[in-house]
Amino acid sequence: MTRVVTLAHYYTQPEVQQMADKVGDSLELSLYARDAEADIIVFAGVRFMAETAKILNPGATVILPDSGSTCSLVTQTDVGALAAWRARYPDHVHVSYINSSAEHKALSDWIVTSRNVDDIIADLYSQGKKVIFSPDRNMGAYLNFQYGYDMPLWSAVCEVHDKFNEAALDEAFAAIDGKGTRFLIAHPESPLPVLKRADYIGSTSGMLNWVRDYAGDPSAVLFVATEDGILYNMHQARPDLDLRQAPIYTGCQCNSCPYMKLNTVDAVRRAQAGAGTVIDYLTPAQMDAARLPIERMLEFSQQRYRA
Template sequence: MDKNFLVQEILRLKQEKNAVILAHYYQNEDIQDIADFIGDSLELSKKAQTTTADIIVFAGVHFMAETAKILNPNKKVILPDWEAGCSLADGCGPEDFKAFKNQYPDHVVVTYINCSAEIKAMSDFVCTSSNAKKIIASIPSDQKIIFAPDQNLGNYLQKETKRELVLWKGSCVVHEAFSLDKLLEIYLKNPTAKIAAHPESESHILKIAHYIGSTSGIINFIKTDPTTVFIVATEAGILHELSKAVPEKTLIPAPSTEDNTCACSECAFMKVNTLQKLYWCLKNESPEIQIKEDLRIDALKPIEKMLALS
């Protein structure tokens, strides 16, 4: 279908159905351009909670749309492609995690928001990469903690908070795909550049970063730092909106170990959503996220604790 037709139809359907489009920074450029709100996990969670729309179109991955539904039980939440999953969330199954948790009965559970509703329901706290340090600091220092599902973020938090965490062995394929050798090669060619990295990245990438933070944190750092060249070690989708905000700055995506078309690290799950799928999703109001009420209530509690602390 013609792009202009799709855009016009999406805007018409959105108004007709009182819908709002929330898009993660890692979405395709066409989707970011048509979204009502673009953000990271925490921003989108908060936006989902405050919207007056009847329908939330969540252009992101499955766990994000689930979080929106947990916060908005009376709104219809739809996802452009049901297959928009997450390697991190998919690598932490409820049965396996329950068995893992049972090994540490005296531990509280802090889970990164990149997990399923079932995992959230087994948690005491949920966090994002932007508020994880604050969440852990709120827990008494003598209280033992399980952190799941991202071990790279967990390792980073152990160093930052000086707390010992029992880590679930999971990781994000996007943030483990960066090549240190290629990154250093780019840095040698751009010696005045600053490297900004997401804490889901491996420790050898974080060691050479000038700034470590969430997607929003990286964006704010690049906007406010006087440096003019940045090498960005997170999913390359954030460069689209960011380049509009700082047209005078040079943004270089950190290179992937794989030789791919963009020479950067992209999330294949995020990129399965397309403008055409968004149109059909809004037209048919499907696929729809549905969560059983008892599971929703259990998953809501740790999210509410996070939002209160944030």
């Protein structure tokens, strides 16, 4: 009997999440995909996530519901230029964020997610190693600022998180200050001026857990600087809280990933029936090269987080 497993990222629509066998962030879905023993994996996310599932399950058929589901961190990175950049730092460890193409991963020594990037890079530095970081410039700038690193950074950004800005936050905060308590939690793909204002910085699941565990002023306004899909999960976990997406300009709390939203209910249903974009273009050599840094990350995470 054919085993079909459907995975959905937190940034997909609530109706799509309800169709999934597993909903999670990049690390959770990577682990689930590796261990699913599925014949067919339908990945309601973006292309690099489906590629990762294929790399970890080369014998499975992996289907992306919509071929247009990409990521600006991928489209802004020329792999040839990346290889030349890496060659400039032969004595550095190349750490790459999981939001990257299979070809990008194959040029990496370590893959990280927003959940484990702090710990993995700290561990590398504790061993006396030097690091270059790609592709997310904002995440790398945060790590350099927060921990005093001097990592050379690739220059690509998440087009969703990069829209959050300090001026809009100032206006939103001014409307709250003096009238009650407010907090900001933010994803590390956000620009550094925004992250400097945050009360908590963490992965998608980390922010969700922060909201679940929140025990402060029940009337506080909690601003969330990440893609708006996670607000659904946060409202489910804590319907008692005033949760708002951080603004990107005056009056707008409307920051969505257009690529994630291509995973419509109809598209996922078609993929579950075998239609959609099959991830069948990666060669065995490409998958082997990309799998090694991913497996390093997964082994580290399982040991560190007991995932």
